[in-house]
Amino acid sequence: MSIAFLAVIAALLYLAAAGLQLASALQHSGSLSRSLIVIGVFALGCHAYLTWHNIYGPNGINFGFFRIFSLIFLGINCACLLALIKRPLQNLLIILFPLSAVAVLTATLGPDTAAGEQKIPLGVAVHIGSSVVAYSILTLAAIQAALLAAQDAQLRRRQMGGFLSVLPPLQLMESMLFELIWVGFMGLTLSIGTGVIFMDDIFAQHLVHKTVLSIAAWMLFAVLLCGRHWLGWRSQTAVRLTVTGFSVLMLAFLGSKLVLELVLERG
Structure with a gap:
């Protein structure tokens, strides 16, 4: 089976x-379908194999824009499926899985934007791995925040029909949001810490914007968690700061890679 064909299979799954x-959501069913889990796990398995094939080569690691984009969605999906063991996050899959299909196809069939494969030291690999975990969890938090905002708006208008009517109660949605933010914040802390320790110069010219924006995102999430603990901040404030912090973080990583590799054509 060719890699291209496997990518199409993964996208279709x-x-x-x-x-x-x-x-299931349109039928107002709150249960998790066994068929969904089986198909999702098969898609995730294909995605994992394709990600390994696309990133790891005989001469090192290829972290091109589309390939790292696919890796992040692999991490997001793994985190979401693991979270389903204890939390009803299945409606996030309606958004995540189509985006994952696009990520798999572009990583496999799209252009290679990196300058080439490179050897990655262990410390830098830990930094990259913790970064992917942090981005994955905080992406889930941002999607959760968007759903929470929509649910809160409908409650204020006293209109709870359609897709949002199958979501968990608002208080549980808010609790799940902060659980995701805590885990993502710890991953981001590890990412920044390992970057300081293992990267040669995180304030070098080609890294300074990424470093500054990552620290800015970390500070936003720290303020949010402190405000939640000490001031009891609730849904609207949490949504605004979560989306802002996520946007800054994505600009730090994907934005910088997009400019360097696709606009300036540098690896």
Whole structure:
């Protein structure tokens, strides 16, 4: 089986799983379909193999824009499926799985934007791994925040029909949001810490914007968690700071890679 064909299979599996969950949500079913789990796990397995094939080569690691984009969605999906063991996050899959299908196809069939494969020291690999974990969890938090904002707006208008009516109660949605933020914040702390320790110069010209924006995102999430603990900040404030922090973090990583590799054509 060719890699391109496997990428198409993975994308179709993701879309099928998303369709199943969307149909379940429209039928106001709060249960998790076994078929969804089976199809999702198969899609995730194909995605993991494709990510390994696309990133790891005989001469080192290739962290091109589209390939790292696919790796992040792999991490997001793994985190979401693991969270389903204890938390009802299945409606996030309606958004995540179609985006994952796009990520798999572009990483496999799209252009290679990196300058080439490179050897990665262990410390730098830990930094990259913790960064992917942090981005993955905080992406889930941002999507959760968007759903919470929509749910809160409908409650204020006293209109709870359609897709949002199958979401968990607002208080539980808020609790799940802060659980995701805590885990993502710890991952981001580890990412910045290992960057300071293992990177040669995190304030070098090609890294300074990424470093400054990552620290700015870390500070936003720290303020949010402190405000939650000491001042009891609730949904609206949490949503605004979560989306702002996530946007800054994505600009730090994906934005810088996008400019360097696709606009300036540098690896």
